[in-house]
Amino acid sequence: MNNITVKSTNLEEAYRKCxxxxxxxxxxxxxxxxxxxxxxxxxxxxxxxxxxxxxxKGLEYLxxxxxxxxINAMVEMRRRHGTxxxxxxxxxxxxxxxxxxxxxxxxIETLVKMVANxxxxxxxxxxxxxxxxxxxxxxxxxxxxxxxxxxxxESKVSVSLDPMNSYERRVVHEKxxxxxxxxTESEGSGKERHIVIKPR
Numbered sequence: 418m419n420n421i422t423v424k425s426t427n428l429e430e431a432y433r434k435c436x437x438x439x440x441x442x443x444x445x446x447x448x449x450x451x452x453x454x455x456x457x458x459x460x461x462x463x464x465x466x467x468x469x470x471x472x473x474k475g476l477e478y479l480x481x482x483x484x485x486x487x488i489n490a491m492v493e494m495r496r497r498h499g500t501x502x503x504x505x506x507x508x509x510x511x512x513x514x515x516x517x518x519x520x521x522x523x524x525i526e527t528l529v530k531m532v533a534n535x536x537x538x539x540x541x542x543x544x545x546x547x548x549x550x551x552x553x554x555x556x557x558x559x560x561x562x563x564x565x566x567x568x569x570x571e572s573k574v575s576v577s578l579d580p581m582n583s584y585e586r587r588v589v590h591e592k593x594x595x596x597x598x599x600x601t602e603s604e605g606s607g608k609e610r611h612i613v614i615k616p617r
Contacts, residue, residue, distance in 0.1 A: 419473070420465060423465075424462050424463075425460070432463065435463055440500060446467060446468065447468055471532070471534065471535060474533065475502065475533030476504060478532040478533075479506075488513070490507060491508070500542060502542065502543050504546070506545065506548070508547070511547050511548035526543065526545040530543045555588050558588045558589055562589045563593075569616050576614050578613070579611060580609050586611075586612055589601060598617055599614050
């Protein structure tokens, strides 16, 4: 949804409802205001339109990338809470798009993020999945995190996991955030950044 219409006797309230409905600020919206008289009262009919629907641009860009690569695929865009944008690719060539260890998919996601979040203000949380790879990867990471945490809690010896991207590290941090026996820290920089699970 990139536009909304609100009716109210209070113009400022109508603006606010438009902002809430589109999860945007006034500067990101274009307003068309119509006034009508009903029983002696002025009713404001306000239509707000997003000036730039960046998630939609991200979808178009992703489709263009796949077409350029000569890959026949269907792409869906799913919005959650207005700011979480998930692009889901369905194709017969999933292995090519995912790449070894998900590296190709990660690169595609980085490119799409640059289009869907051009101002780097992190307004949107962007993810690109293909053939359910990310959902499967999340399960694997959660199993790894749980098993390693149990070992650390028992042995009282810290364990470093293999380097991961920020998305994967977040999965592990969140999975172990409520554990009483262990805690997690990210160490290293760049491609070598990894999680260390430590005993409390």
